[in-house]
Amino acid sequence: MMSEVLSDRPTTSRTSALSARPSGPEPVLRVQNLEVTYYTDAGRAKALDDVSFTLSAGEKLGMVGESGSGKSTLALAMMRMIKPPGRIEAGRVIVGDTDLTGLDDDAMRKARLSKIAYIPQGAMNSLNPVMRIGAQMVDAVKSHMNGESRSSIGDRCAHALKSVDLDASVFRMYAHELSGGMKQRVCIAIGILLNPQVIIADEPTSALDVVTQRQVMETIDRVQKEINAAVILIGHDMGLMAQFVDKVAVMYAGRLVEVSTVREMFTDPKHPYARALISSLPNLDNKGVFQGIPGLAPSLLRLPTGCAFHPRCTHAMDICGTTRPEVRMLASGRVVTCHLFNEEA
Amino acid sequence: MANLLELKNVSKVYSRGLINTKATIALQDISLTLRENEPTILTVAGESGSGKTTLAMLLLGFTTPTTGQIIYRGKNITTLHGKQRMAFRREVQAVFQDPFAVFNPFYTVDHLLTVPIRRFKLAKSRADARNRMDEALTAVGLRPEDVLGRFPHQLSGGQRQRINVARALLLKPRLLIADEPVSMVDASLRANILETLRNLQRDHGVSIIYITHDLTTAYHISKSIIVLYRGAVMEAGDIDTVIKSPRHPYTQLLVDSIPWPNLEKRWGVQPIKARDSGASTEGCRFRSRCPMAMEICKTPPPLFRIDAHHTASCYLYAEQPQVAPDHLSELLPA
Numbered sequence: 001m002m003s004e005v006l007s008d009r010p011t012t013s014r015t016s017a018l019s020a021r022p023s024g025p026e027p028v029l030r031v032q033n034l035e036v037t038y039y040t041d042a043g044r045a046k047a048l049d050d051v052s053f054t055l056s057a058g059e060k061l062g063m064v065g066e067s068g069s070g071k072s073t074l075a076l077a078m079m080r081m082i083k084p085p086g087r088i089e090a091g092r093v094i095v096g097d098t099d100l101t102g103l104d105d106d107a108m109r110k111a112r113l114s115k116i117a118y119i120p121q122g123a124m125n126s127l128n129p130v131m132r133i134g135a136q137m138v139d140a141v142k143s144h145m146n147g148e149s150r151s152s153i154g155d156r157c158a159h160a161l162k163s164v165d166l167d168a169s170v171f172r173m174y175a176h177e178l179s180g181g182m183k184q185r186v187c188i189a190i191g192i193l194l195n196p197q198v199i200i201a202d203e204p205t206s207a208l209d210v211v212t213q214r215q216v217m218e219t220i221d222r223v224q225k226e227i228n229a230a231v232i233l234i235g236h237d238m239g240l241m242a243q244f245v246d247k248v249a250v251m252y253a254g255r256l257v258e259v260s261t262v263r264e265m266f267t268d269p270k271h272p273y274a275r276a277l278i279s280s281l282p283n284l285d286n287k288g289v290f291q292g293i294p295g296l297a298p299s300l301l302r303l304p305t306g307c308a309f310h311p312r313c314t315h316a317m318d319i320c321g322t323t324r325p326e327v328r329m330l331a332s333g334r335v336v337t338c339h340l341f342n343e344e345a
Numbered sequence: 346m347a348n349l350l351e352l353k354n355v356s357k358v359y360s361r362g363l364i365n366t367k368a369t370i371a372l373q374d375i376s377l378t379l380r381e382n383e384p385t386i387l388t389v390a391g392e393s394g395s396g397k398t399t400l401a402m403l404l405l406g407f408t409t410p411t412t413g414q415i416i417y418r419g420k421n422i423t424t425l426h427g428k429q430r431m432a433f434r435r436e437v438q439a440v441f442q443d444p445f446a447v448f449n450p451f452y453t454v455d456h457l458l459t460v461p462i463r464r465f466k467l468a469k470s471r472a473d474a475r476n477r478m479d480e481a482l483t484a485v486g487l488r489p490e491d492v493l494g495r496f497p498h499q500l501s502g503g504q505r506q507r508i509n510v511a512r513a514l515l516l517k518p519r520l521l522i523a524d525e526p527v528s529m530v531d532a533s534l535r536a537n538i539l540e541t542l543r544n545l546q547r548d549h550g551v552s553i554i555y556i557t558h559d560l561t562t563a564y565h566i567s568k569s570i571i572v573l574y575r576g577a578v579m580e581a582g583d584i585d586t587v588i589k590s591p592r593h594p595y596t597q598l599l600v601d602s603i604p605w606p607n608l609e610k611r612w613g614v615q616p617i618k619a620r621d622s623g624a625s626t627e628g629c630r631f632r633s634r635c636p637m638a639m640e641i642c643k644t645p646p647p648l649f650r651i652d653a654h655h656t657a658s659c660y661l662y663a664e665q666p667q668v669a670p671d672h673l674s675e676l677l678p679a
Binding site: 066067180208209210211212213214215217218236237238239240242243244262263266267277278280281282283284287289290291292296297 | 610
């Protein structure tokens, strides 16, 4: 039913402009005009507003923003795991040549893990404590591949464990016998069991210390190369982004405010919010300088008029308080949502 | 000069099991001194399981050391009673990791501030109490009218964490134990909280023990650092020296793994050896993961003095003079 509604929706010229971005090979993931609303007692909160981007195989995209900016909602929406009171209002998520928003529930269940996999935030809480790791992995394979022989399922699991650098004995263990980093790597192993084309990692290292964090990120990097998947890394640690991703997307109040390559983002951020994010970063050269971003993230229930960032923006102009900036692609191929760049587009 | 806080050869051993008792050494022979008139920020760094939170619990008097003594202004904190104990409770404050867990959701945030005022009889009247609250909140960069009368769920993580700092400030402490105060706060708000902490030290003369695994923030606010690994001191000294030229292989691994937001400064190439949970506690504790491990590492390494403000517990520096463990703090710049 949803697909009918969606296919009637005219694709705006903006969308085609965005997907025509010169990013080399055919994109493996296309997100178009995705919109999610939560219907709460206090009113409607638009958690995702007109989000579009594309990603090619083997590309790594970092999705950054403050808590409440819609990062995790985006991940859940792409997996179609938004639960009421949330609803996907519009938009499409296309992986390869399958439109996920058009699938029925059963087909979507099959698509999860085999086309698009999700590595959750708290690995400590996402494994079943009373099932062996192996049983959970076998479960995942069985529900997608009917009639697969036991030995081939076993091989598949053993291979996945090996690619995340875990010992085969982990297969027989319970979650409580593993350290935080090992649990997170089990989650990665489950995520890559069926060689998905897209992997979404939602703050996969937020609870881990630096050494384990590096280990986990290196693991994701390696398996991603092995199966040539596109990866979306969600987080708010810009340092991690600098070390890991190719492209960075910055979210603010449910909208993408800038999408740039990691080099452009760190050397020449365009959107004032992205600039503030970059300059608030601690580095070795600016010891003792603390530059936060003044003000607070707006509540999605009461978004400011015009650009949602304008009350905190140091470059705010009159137009920012009245008119919502459009998503624009600059000549350089970067995407910025800000009135400052109206002429450059 | 009088000492504010003195740890004398403190060890903490957790044992479990009834018949086959297994002991875990959470902290081994730590000696440390903070002086009374030189407020400083000291970082205690290490990964999970390094004993940093055990140290915080010991300093706050929530657990007692297995061996050794903790002396606060000349008194052993395990034997404090009555008025002295109240004074200790007021003067040593804590800010914990999770700004979501410390609030009682049924009370407005005022509760967190009024209870200590009443408990320690800090204010003469209601108006005075209100003034003190306003003052403390302003000092941490919050507008009192924005937060007073609100419930915890109406505030952001950063605001809540700053209210915790304000509560600590209200009591005019001499020592603040900050256990991972920013690890659960958004990156953009971290700067504000760290700045608040630093101002506390600079303007209010509060000494801060900053416990963290995040060397980036530690580098920015503290003067000196102690790196712990499985309960033992690996390296200590001036923070600039330790972060910029780490000597101990473990500190090198830690510094190598910091994700600097700098494209020219990539993660190190040194492969990481997994931590072996069953590794023996004999000798150097980092031995099983150390790329440079030698035969001699089977005996526990003492601290070797690298320069005036830098020491490492590693045999790679065996030609340097040794430092007795209880002289560790002499190497830490105030």
